[in-house]
Amino acid sequence: MNKVVGLDEQAVSAWIAELGVGALAPLTYRRIGNGQSNLTFLVTDSGGSHWVLRRPPLGHLLASAHDVAREYRILSALQGTGVPVPKALALTEDNAVTDAPLMLMDHVDGIVIDSIGVAKQLTPDRRRQTGESMPRALASIHQVDLELAGLEDLSSRSPFAERQIRRWSGQWAKSRTREVPQVDELTAILTRSIPQQNEITLVHGDFHLSNVITSRDDGRVVAVLDWELCTLGDPLADVGALLAYWSQADDAVPGPFVASTMDGFPTRDELAAIYFEETGRDPAALGFWHTLALWKLAIIAEGVLRRTIDDPRNTAETGAPSTRIIDDIVARAISTAADAGLR
Known part of the structure; x- marks a missing residue:
């Protein structure tokens, strides 16, 4: 009988044994992380070595969502580029092993600041070191030579903002659990306010504090995780996303x-300043991308809520987003749009 929902432990153990990664039987599996989309498991062998498995959520999935095989391709391509990522070891789509694509990665030791409890264990100086490392890690992603990495065909090169609005409006229509008129209002505002796109880079698509592993020694980012939303587009989309996820103590x-509300973490303005100093890019369109990221975050959260309603096995240990949290994100998006002069 399987102990871990989403894995056939016996079949997966046999697959890992054939890979030659040095795993010593028996292997144990435990779901880790607060991720609400692709499921992540820590694999431990009898010698105490660790690896990480990733698979899509359980149940019905929206088309193009949670593509673990694509994530494997991206991680493999980023080896040696200067972007801090785990080493992707193997991918299987063999029905005898798994009912969905399954990826094995190296385990990166470090700290994931995915709760206020973890943040409390760090000194204010360490929190600041981590915060200041975030935009620098983001800059390294945007510096990747797409042709050299073999990622120039990762996605369409059509105008990125239009593509994002079209895609996430579609996701909202398919996954919403209720009517939220403000989401439609934001869609209209964003559509009217699209800035000119001047460059195309690799875009992580979900860059925030819970999706990085930080060094136990100096707090810097040593691995960026969760590449399932990675695409080609405007680099400021990632900066907007970082700010959208980055709460601070004076937020209503x-x-x-x-x-990130704890003492020591930089403010959103400080994060943005570090990024623009690091890259020399023009910050003029940041308000648009910050608003779009909040709008998108609300849609993603609504999708998570839909998946947990449809199949409670997808629920992370921290639970699912509440409608109140989602409505709060929408309210912040409306306020951010107004502050940026978007109408």
Whole structure:
């Protein structure tokens, strides 16, 4: 009988044994992380060595969502580029092993600041070191030579903002659990306010504090995780996403990710300043991308809520987003759009 939902432990153990990664039987599996989309498991062998498995969520999935095989391709391509990522070891889509694509990665030791409890264990100086490392890690992603990495065909090169609005409006239509008129209002505002796109880079698509592993020694980012939303597009989309996820102590609506409200973490303005100093890019369109990221975050959260309603086995240990949290994100998006002069 399987102990871990989503894995055939006996079949997966046999597959890992054939890979020659040095795993010593028996292997044990435990779901880890607060991720609400692709499921992540820690694999431990009898010698105490660790690896990480990733697979899509359980149940019905929207088309193009949660593509683990694509994530494997991206991680493989980023080896040696200067972007801190785990080493992708193997991918299987063999029905005898798994009912969905399954990826094995190296385990990267470090700290994932995915809760305020973890943040409390760090000194204010360490929190600042981690915060200041975030935009620098993001800059390294945007510096990847797409042709050299073999990622120039990763996605369409059509105008990125239009593509994002079209895609996530479609996701909202398919996954919403209720009517939220403000989401439609934001869609209209964003559609009217699209800035000119001047360059195309690799875009992580989900870059925030819970999706990086930080060094136990100096707090810097040593691995960027969760590449399932990675695409080609405007680099400021990632900066907007970082700000959207980055709550600070003086926010009226702190949002679902509150670890960064603790003393020591930089403010959103400080994060943006580090990124623009690091890259020399023009910050003029940042308000648009910050608003779009909040709108998108609300849609993603609604999709997570839909998946947990449809199949409770997908629920992470921290639970699913509440409608109140989602409505708070939407309110912050409306406020951010107004502050940026978007109409």
